Amino acid sequence: MAFTVNADPDARFNLETLTQRWAPDGDPAKLNELQGDDEMTAHPRSVLMDISAVVPVGNGRLLLCTLQGINLWVHRTHVQLGEAVATVTG
Numbered sequence: 001m002a003f004t005v006n007a008d009p010d011a012r013f014n015l016e017t018l019t020q021r022w023a024p025d026g027d028p029a030k031l032n033e034l035q036g037d038d039e040m041t042a043h044p045r046s047v048l049m050d051i052s053a054v055v056p057v058g059n060g061r062l063l064l065c066t067l068q069g070i071n072l073w074v075h076r077t078h079v080q081l082g083e084a085v086a087t088v089t090g
Contacts, residue, residue: 002049006069015073019045025077042075049073057088 005011023044056063
């Protein structure tokens with residue numbers, strides 16, 4: 001999960017390029033016998049990025065900058081079904 005510039009598609013491309021450098025898909029140095037190439041790179045990527053976020057809310061609205069967005073980033077190349085959970089307090 002990342003708070004990033006949401007108005008410019010280049011920002012998302014640049015983040016994906018950076019994570020490919022950190023943990024490239026199909027890296028022969030990683031063991032991947034049980035889960036596959038994309039799962040084994042997803043583990044180190046998720047350690048380097050947040051998996052949760054605290055989002056400021058006021059008057060029923062997200063208090064983010066005009067250009068910001070919250071991106072839920074799945075680090076796998078194959079389609080996987082999953083869930084996102086939001087807990088709101090206050």
